[in-house]
Amino acid sequence: MAKVVLSQVEKVYPNGFKAVHGVDLEIKDGEFMVLVGPSGCAKSTTLRMIAGLEDISGGKIFIGDREVNDIPPKDRGIAMVFQNYALYPHMTVYENMGFSLKIKKLPKDQIDKKVKETAKILGIEDLLQRRPKELSGGQRQRVAVGRAIVRDPDVFLFDEPLSNLDAKLRVHMRVQLSQLHKRLKTTMIYVTHDQVEAMTMGDRIAVMHLGKVMQVDSPLNLYHYPANKFVAGFIGSPSMNLIEGELINKNNRIAFKMGGIELTLPDSKGERIKDHVGKKVWFGIRPEHIDFTEREETVPLKGKISVVEHMGNESFVHFSLGDMQITAKLDSMDSMGLSYDDEKHFCFHMDKCHIFDYDNELNLSL
Known part of the structure; x- marks a missing residue:
């Protein structure tokens, strides 16, 4: 586990467009932090900079005690779950979940133990020999989460992982991910545009707008004590x-x-x-x-x-x-x-x- 600190982080693209404006954010060790905001507010860009998938234009990012600005993604101690799950279609569930461990050249018995233990946590023991095309959306999502868990990362990063699921399944998976966080006690950073997901899952929420953090607080404090008009209008359904x-x-x-x-x-x-x-x-x-x-x-x-x-x-x-x-x-x-x-x-x-x-x-x- 590790805390994550963003200090005056900026992102400027080659055409001069400034997507992220001096973001300061501290995510505590073991915390479930949600980045929420409308489309185009740079929440996914911010997550990708934490992951190392986007270069930062200014500021510093720390994971644990390390500044990771120049550290490649594979060495940052993070695991990321993408919106489209990014599973290898030609591999079985077992092979997908164990692939990163195989790359690390872990012994086969250790890989087998980790994959099966994780599959049991997620309730997908019966799916290990199937391929992604044989799975439902919810099952694919659990496999993607399982692939992240087996790596024992310091930080989990989630980029709108439930957006492709139907409404009923989204509710079910919200509960499962919240329970998983309580069980693993690992730092999780979760991006969504859905304020219901944010309010129900986050220990704290960072509300973003136009590349800036508008307010960081607990769900109830955001709702009852919005710091500004944008947060007041964005949090709540129907809106204020x-x-x-x-x-x-x-x-x-x-x-x-x-x-x-x-x-x-x-x-x-x-x-x-x-x-x-x-x-x-x-x-x-x-x-x-x-x-x-x-x-x-x-x-x-x-x-x-x-x-x-x-x-x-x-x-x-x-x-x-x-x-x-x-x-x-x-x-x-x-x-x-x-x-x-x-x-x-x-x-x-x-x-x-x-x-x-x-x-x-x-x-x-x-």
């Missing part, structure tokens, strides 16, 4: 409602004004953002913090329903508030009878709202 407006002083209290609507903020939040009165800001409220129940900390608003999505135990209600589109997440029983063009009073839980600076998009209300 983000509304443009300005802060005003109303009867000696701080309020958010959007169009003709004024929302008075709780004193605790108002105190933190009082220096921004008169300035444009972004107001954020998560869909589950909007409902029909009027309480002291809520603000009732009249909206016209445009779409109701029934998901089973919950419903997503999309409604218009003036020219703004808002999404609420309600218990399915609370959404019964709602339909297109209904006008209803919704309530914002103002103690749960977030205020973001309009220009630098940092969360002012933390």
Whole structure:
């Protein structure tokens, strides 16, 4: 096992395009770190630089106590699982899993022991004599993971390994990989664009955007305390409602004004953002913090329903508030009878709202 440290790591391509901008990231020994972000945010590029498959243009990468900038991939103590699994089609599962050990010239009995022990961990003992074309997607994925495990690496690298699986199998494999991490206690770095994978699997998550790390924290802290507008909008499904407006002083209290609507903020939040009165800001409220129940900390608003999505135990209600589109997440029983063009009073839980600076998009209300 080993910690991984990225210090001011950059990637600039020959045409001048800068893909990675001075990334600083420390991944603890034995930690499951997830790199998540939209397509094109350079999360896979960052992973490939850790692996040594991409040269870095600046900064340093450490695996354990070694700087690995100039060390070839095979000597970095890493094992990588790719999106397409990269299995040798002409080899059996047994041969695929044992190939790297054969290259290292390990004795046959040691190879046999390692392959069979790993196959047992992954539940693929019955597949060892099959070839990749005879396996399902989930079985191929487990073989690819097994091929990595037998190498006893210091660090596992996963590049969107579940993206080719169907939804039900992805859920199953998420659980299996999480259990595998707890069993092996090895450092794992996992790249995905799927925030559900990130939230359910990671000890910590690094949210990336345009080649920069926007925030690194535990899943729940990212959700409840987003450092900026991008993280707030990216983490969460449905995503946080983000509304443009300005802060005003109303009867000696701080309020958010959007169009003709004024929302008075709780004193605790108002105190933190009082220096921004008169300035444009972004107001954020998560869909589950909007409902029909009027309480002291809520603000009732009249909206016209445009779409109701029934998901089973919950419903997503999309409604218009003036020219703004808002999404609420309600218990399915609370959404019964709602339909297109209904006008209803919704309530914002103002103690749960977030205020973001309009220009630098940092969360002012933390």
